[in-house]
Structure formats: C-alpha cells, structure tokens
Amino acid sequence: xxxxxxxxxxxxxxxxxxxxxxxxxxxxxxxxxxxxxxxxxxxxxxxxxxxxxxxxxxxxxxxxxxxxxxxxxxxxxxxxxxxxxxxxxxxxxxxxxxxxxxxxxxxxxxxxxxxxxxxxxxxxxxxxxxxxxxxxxxxxxxxxxxxxxxxxxxxxxxxxxxxxxxxxxxxxxxxxxxxxxxxxxxxxxxxxxxxxxxxxxxxxxxxxxxxxxxxxxxxxxxxxxxxxxxxxxxxxxxxxxxxxxxxxxxxxxxxxxxxxxxxxxxxxxxxxxxxxxxxxxxxxxxxxxxxxxxxxxxxxxxxxxxxxxxxxxxxxxxxxxxxxxxxxxxxxxxxxxxxxxxxxxxxxxxxxxxxxxxxxxx
Numbered sequence: 305x306x307x308x309x310x311x312x313x314x315x316x317x318x319x320x321x322x323x324x325x326x327x328x329x330x331x332x333x334x335x336x337x338x339x340x341x342x343x344x345x346x347x348x349x350x351x352x353x354x355x356x357x358x359x360x361x362x363x364x365x366x367x368x369x370x371x372x373x374x375x376x377x378x379x380x381x382x383x384x385x386x387x388x389x390x391x392x393x394x395x396x397x398x399x400x401x402x403x404x405x406x407x408x409x410x411x412x413x414x415x416x417x418x419x420x421x422x423x424x425x426x427x428x429x430x431x432x433x434x435x436x437x438x439x440x441x442x443x444x445x446x447x448x449x450x451x452x453x454x455x456x457x458x459x460x461x462x463x464x465x466x467x468x469x470x471x472x473x474x475x476x477x478x479x480x481x482x483x484x485x486x487x488x489x490x491x492x493x494x495x496x497x498x499x500x501x502x503x504x505x506x507x508x509x510x511x512x513x514x515x516x517x518x519x520x521x522x523x524x525x526x527x528x529x530x531x532x533x534x535x536x537x538x539x540x541x542x543x544x545x546x547x548x549x550x551x552x553x554x555x556x557x558x559x560x561x562x563x564x565x566x567x568x569x570x571x572x573x574x575x576x577x578x579x580x581x582x583x584x585x586x587x588x589x590x591x592x593x594x595x596x597x598x599x600x601x602x603x604x605x606x607x608x609x610x611x612x613x614x615x616x617x618x619x620x621x622x623x624x625x626x627x628x629x630x631x632x633x634x635x636x637x638x639x640x641x642x643x644x645x646x647x648x649x650x651x652x653x654x655x656x657x658x659x660x661x662x663x664x665x666x
Contacts, residue, residue, distance in 0.1 A: 312344050312549050322550025325428035325609070325628070330546060341546035420555055421605075424540040425466065427547050428609040428628040432462055435611040435626050438633045442624070449637055461614045464628060466548065466607035467529065468520040468556040471537075472513070472567040473601035476575045479508045481593040484586035505589065507579045513571050517608070518563040520556035524610075526566070528625040531634040535608060535627065543607070553607060560603045572596050 312321040312330060319334035321344065329338040443449060484503040489496065515537050519529040541547070575596050583589055609628025614621065617638060624635030 312348055312546065315339070315344075315347060320549065323428065323547050324550075325431060328427065330549060341544060345544055345546045422468070422543040422607050423604045424606040425543045425547055426535055426537075426540055426606065426608050426629055428464060428551065430609075430611070430626070430628055430631055432464065432611070434631060435462060435464075435613060435628075435633075438626050438631055439613055439624055439635075442633050442635070443637075446637060460616055461612075463612045464551040465610050465612060466551055466553040467524055467610045468554055469517050469529075469606050469608050470520050470556075470560045470563050470567070471515040471517055471604040471606055472564065472571070473515065473603070474567075474571055475510055475512045475599045475601065476571060476596050477510045477599070478575050478579060478594070478596045479506075480576070480579050480591075480595070481506045482583060483590040483592055484583065485588045486585070487587040500587075503586070505583050505586070507582060509579070511575050511578055513574070515604075516567050516570055518566045518570075519608075520558050520560075520563055520605075521554050522557050523554065525623065525625075528623065528634055529610070532610065532625050532627040532630075532632050535629055539629065540606065551609075556605065560605075564600075564603075568598060571598060 313319065314321055314332035314335060314337060316337050317332065317335040319332055321330040321332055321339070323329075323341070324331040324338065327338060329340060330344050331338045482505040484505045486501045486503070487498060488501075489498045491497070517533060517535070519526060576594060580589070611626040611628050613624040613626065613635070616622070620638070622636060622638070624633060626633040
C-alpha cells in the first residue's frame with residue numbers, strides 16, 4: 305500500500321483548498337469561500353497526526369518492472385490521493401504537491417517528522433499572474449534580446465515552490481591591515497607633478513550576523529536563490545502545513561553542516577566588505593593582512609516562497625526564479641548576436657574616427 309498523504313478540504317463543499325498569498329487565507333475555488341489558516345489547522349489536526357504517523361512507516365511498495373535504475377527507484381515514493389485514491393509518484397524530498405488526476409493540493413506530512421519539521425515559513429504573497437507579469441517586465445529594455453524569444457515565447461512550466469533554507473546566526477572577530485595611497489597631481493610651470501602619500505590602514509572589531517540564508521535543496525540553482533534575496537524576515541511565521549496547499553514544497557536534502565561552508569564564505573566576505581566600506585578617501589587600497597574568526601550561533605530551518613518559470617527556445621532551457629514575497633526576478637536570457645554586433649559597429653565607428661583624428665593631430 306502506498307504511504308498516506310493528506311489534503312485540506314473546504315468545510316462547506318469538501319473541495320480542495322489552496323493557500324492564497326494575497327489574502328493570507330485558505331481559499332476554495334469551488335464555492336468561493338475562504339478560511340483562516342488556524343481554523344483549518346484545528347479542523348484537520350487529527351487527520352494530520354494520522355498522516356504523519358503513517359508517513360513514518362516504511363514507504364512505497366512500487367513494483368518496478370523496468371525503466372528506472374536501482375538508484376533512481378530508491379528516490380521514488382508512492383502516495384495515495386485522499387480525494388480520488390489515485391497513486392501519486394514523486395521523489396523522496398517532495399513535501400507538498402498536487403494530484404495529477406483530480407488536481408487537489410496534496411501534503412505529505414510524513415516529510416515533516418520531528419527531525420525534519422521546519423522552524424518557520426515565509427508565506428507566498430504573490431501569485432502566478434504576478435510571476436508572469438514580472439517576467440514580461442524583465443524582458444523590457446533588453447536591447448540584445450531576440451524578438452522572437454519575447455514575442456513568440458510560451459512558458460513551459462510555472463511552479464510555486466516552498467524551498468528549504470538554513471538561516472545561520474553568528475559573529476565575527478576581525479583584524480585587518482591595508483596599504484593605502486593618496487595620489488595628487490598638479491601642474492607647476494612646465495612640469496606636471498604627481499605626489500603619492502602612503503598610509504597603513506588598520507581596522508579591528510566584530511560584526512554580528514543574523515539569518516544568513518543558504519538554500520538546502522540540491523535541485524535549486526544556488527546562483528538563482530542567492531540573486532532573489534533579500535527576504536523580509538519580519539514576516540516569518542511558525543511552520544504550519546496550512547500554508548502549503550496549492551504550492552509545491554521540498555524538504556532539505558543538504559544538511560546544515562554541508563551548507564555551512566557557503567554560509568561561512570558569505571559571512572567572512574561580508575565582514576571584509578563592511579570594514580573596507582569604512583576606509584574612504586584613498587586612491588588605492590592593497591590588502592596586506594586579514595584575520596577573521598567566526599563564532600557560530602544557532603541555525604534555523606525555514607521554507608521560503610519561490611516561483612520558478614521555465615521555457616525552452618531553440619533547443620535550450622532557460623530558467624527564471626522570482627521571490628514569492630518581494631517579486632524580485634532573475635534569470636538568464638539569450639543574446640541576438642546580429643543586434644549585438646550591429647550596436648557595437650554603431651558605437652565603434654565614431655570612436656575610431658575620433659581616435660584617428662587625434663593620432664593625425666599628434
């Protein structure tokens with residue numbers, strides 16, 4: 305028997321509920337009613353506990369007759385949809401999805417056992433339409449973007465995903481020394497004089513860091529996740545499965561210790577940048593000595609809202625990510641080489657003429 309999952313049903317018509325970020329409530333698209341998350345959590349408390357208990361038992365009994373390798377099969381899970389009884393197949397990190405047969409939002413509570421349950425969650429505020437509009441706005445002003453990409457482009461997939469993150473707290477003690485110069489140039493008579501003064505620039509101190517984010521899913525491209533920051537952590541709420549219906553959700557597959565290397569690098573780099581920002585008024589700064597010691601603090605496990613938009617153009621895949629709270633979007637775009645070299649020639653020709661004139665005068 306497939307492992308148990310659950311979904312949240314409308315108390316009025318029993319249709320599936322989805323979390324609506326704009327209102328902060330669970331909405332029913334069938335009867336147009338909406339409900340507070342806390343109310344639906346209370347109504348579903350017993351069902352959640354039963355599903356969690358079932359989810360801790362040995363999972364999936366799929367009979368693999370071919371097609372998947374042993375390694376691939378080891379990461380598959382089978383669940384029975386509580387609405388239509390169809391079997392849902394997904395991987396071992398999926399925590400929320402939807403049934404491909406009846407469309408009901410489905411949650412896998414067993415993925416949130418005591419060892420895996422997130423501390424906090426940042427609810428979605430922006431919906432799918434906002435993500436599509438943000439992508440259209442992202443296209444605008446891109447002079448070298450091929451016209452047929454933006455005009456004829458059709459998004460292949462749009463997914464709202466709660467992505468697992470680790471948030472690191474810590475403090476650094478730092479001592480730095482730089483060689484600084486101040487250069488002054490002036491004219492005296494027929495001479496052009498350059499004076500250079502040299503300085504030893506030192507800084508010592510400590511910097512406290514709070515909630516440094518690192519995504520905890522190997523599926524997510526790190527550069528995309530870093531680029532859609534920052535998130536407003538003032539809107540974090542204690543984790544509740546009531547915010548998951550209607551979205552996908554992943555549990556972490558990279559633990560806090562594995563991800564700590566990226567967190568350490570970000571903290572150390574930010575510390576040096578913060579100290580450098582105080583060294584103003586110098587023409588050049590050359591690093592001579594930097595010593596930064598990190599004291600690790602607590603780590604929190606949270607889920608962050610991300611819209612992923614994917615498309616294919618001329619056989620190539622393009623992925624865009626949007627912050628589901630702030631709307632910040634990032635992604636890679638193709639370049640029209642013809643337009644690029646056309647603009648380059650327009651700019652280069654006048655510059656070449658000016659350079660030739662200057663050489664002639666000399």
